[in-house]
Amino acid sequence: xxxxFAVVPAHNESPTIRxxxxxxxxxxDDMVVVADAxxxxxxxxxxxxxxxxxxxxxxxxxxxxxxLGLNWVAAQSPGRxxxxxxxxxxTGDSAREAVKLVEAVVGGExxxxxxxxxxxxxxGGFGLVARxxxxxLRRQTGxxxxxxxxGQRAVRWSALHGLSAxxxxxxxxxxxxxxxxxxxxxxxxxxxxxxxxxxxxxxxxFLHRARQGWHVLMASVGWRGVRLWTDG
Ligand SMILES: Nc1nc2c(ncn2[C@@H]2O[C@H](COP(=O)(O)OP(=O)(O)OP(=O)(O)O)[C@@H](O)[C@H]2O)c(=O)[nH]1
Ligand SMILES: [Mg+2]
Numbered sequence: 702x703x704x705x706f707a708v709v710p711a712h713n714e715s716p717t718i719r720x721x722x723x724x725x726x727x728x729x730d731d732m733v734v735v736a737d738a739x740x741x742x743x744x745x746x747x748x749x750x751x752x753x754x755x756x757x758x759x760x761x762x763x764x765x766x767x768x769l770g771l772n773w774v775a776a777q778s779p780g781r782x783x784x785x786x787x788x789x790x791x792t793g794d795s796a797r798e799a800v801k802l803v804e805a806v807v808g809g810e811x812x813x814x815x816x817x818x819x820x821x822x823x824x825g826g827f828g829l830v831a832r833x834x835x836x837x838l839r840r841q842t843g844x845x846x847x848x849x850x851x852g853q854r855a856v857r858w859s860a861l862h863g864l865s866a867x868x869x870x871x872x873x874x875x876x877x878x879x880x881x882x883x884x885x886x887x888x889x890x891x892x893x894x895x896x897x898x899x900x901x902x903x904x905x906x907f908l909h910r911a912r913q914g915w916h917v918l919m920a921s922v923g924w925r926g927v928r929l930w931t932d933g
Pocket of ligand 2: 791898
């Protein structure tokens with residue numbers, strides 16, 4: 702029987718993590734929340750909602766959190782056609798929409814389905830990093846992506862397991878798309894009406910996107926700083 706494993710990175714997502722986990726239980730078989738260096742009760746809430754919780758001792762980054770979660774999936778001995786669902790911890794109840802991503806992979810149309818969220822509008826930034834990431838992906842894969850930075854994605858285990866490393870930090874999604882397309886995986890974008898906590902046009906938001914832009918640049922020149930299946 703085909704299984705679906707969710708991997709949820711969550712750093713200080715106490716207000717939303719419980720809803721995220723609950724929404725995902727409707728259609729996933731098992732789930733891990735990776736919560737590192739949280740200053741709130743994210744881990745406790747995720748555990749109460751029934752998820753396995755992994756806690757790194759120090760502050761890592763998003764890619765390291767995903768690597769740790771993927772190692773946990775590998776330890777569950779997934780089959781080739783099992784599906785790994787990556788969903789951000791701050792999506793809350795809207796995480797239930799991610800079932801559409803799983804369906805696209807289970808249906809056989811795609812090896813990776815990437816969620817296209819509704820436009821953030823004034824809640825988001827100016828879209829510069831997304832534009833840059835789109836340009837990088839077009840140059841490196843020949844494909845045009847609407848949501849190059851989306852962290853909401855379902856991936857067939859056989860395709861995912863072929864990767865040996867991830868791009869670091871917030872370059873992880875762009876790096877993964879490049880590597881999977883190059884390996885021959887079929888990638889499809891699917892509209893999902895999900896939301897998340899936007900950092901928006903605050904200083905924190907600009908700082909976040911500056912870091913994200915740097916990580917995307919590093920991913921575009923081939924930086925794959927986080928090894929898979931060994932560390933995390
Ligand atoms: N475990 C873990 N999770 C992280 C880390 N950094 C980010 N995350 C999680 O990864 C997901 C995406 O990170 P966000 O900071 O929301 O990034 P984003 O959605 O691109 O940013 P905005 O759209 O500008 O808000 C969230 O669920 C975060 O909690 C980290 O260092 N460790
Ligand atoms: Mg977010």
